[in-house]
Amino acid sequence: EVQLVESGGGLIQPGGSLRLSCEASGFAFRDYEMNWVRQAPGKGLEWVSSISSTGNTVNYADSVKGRFTVSRDNAKISVYLQMDSLRAEDTALYFCARGRLRYSRNDVIGYWGHGTLVTVSS
Amino acid sequence: DIQMTQSPSSLSASVGDRVTITCRASQGISNFLAWYQQKPGRVPKLLIYGASILESGVPTRFSGSGSGADFTLTISNLQPEDVATYYCQRYNTAPLTFGGGSKVEI
Numbered sequence: 001e002v003q004l005v006e007s008g009g010g011l012i013q014p015g016g017s018l019r020l021s022c023e024a025s026g027f028a029f030r031d032y033e034m035n036w037v038r039q040a041p042g043k044g045l046e047w048v049s050s051i052s053s054t055g056n057t058v059n060y061a062d063s064v065k066g067r068f069t070v071s072r073d074n075a076k077i078s079v080y081l082q083m084d085s086l087r088a089e090d091t092a093l094y095f096c097a098r099g100r101l102r103y104s105r106n107d108v109i110g111y112w113g114h115g116t117l118v119t120v121s122s
Numbered sequence: 123d124i125q126m127t128q129s130p131s132s133l134s135a136s137v138g139d140r141v142t143i144t145c146r147a148s149q150g151i152s153n154f155l156a157w158y159q160q161k162p163g164r165v166p167k168l169l170i171y172g173a174s175i176l177e178s179g180v181p182t183r184f185s186g187s188g189s190g191a192d193f194t195l196t197i198s199n200l201q202p203e204d205v206a207t208y209y210c211q212r213y214n215t216a217p218l219t220f221g222g223g224s225k226v227e228i
Contacts, residue, residue: 045220059218062217
């Protein structure tokens, strides 16, 4: 069974940093593109970032480019999101999500974690 | 970047109705369009990819159509369990933009 478990969320002051983690299980992690998607309270889905299976290709939404960094450690079956210079508008539930197909790029999302909540407030 | 516009943002229908949600891309995206369903308090679920291909296990009352810039999600014979917000997403290139969502109520 595919499982994605996020951690690292919490309350952080504006301008602060936070590192989210997502540990995967139940599938060949190193073969899949991974994504971060967020959802502000009561709002819609916003794609944040993706990282290819090898980690060689990363992409970001304009809203986080230059502030967030995605990485992965295939040996630890984990993907990370380093979030710096946080703003109030970054407050959201952050989902870790897996691409649908092995070895695919820019893929639809086949599996979602349950999310970790990030609240940016003073 | 390519923007995705969904309409309507919300709708109310009756059980058994046929419901149509549209999604328009600001540029052509071929058929790289997916639809997700998010029930209240739940994580999103993939319904359709490739604009019209039903994900395994999704009821056949859901269907998708379109290509280029204009796409449609249709729910025929609306059921109570279909109460949810529906999102389109383009995935031809990054950023993999979502539409703003369409909330379906009964």
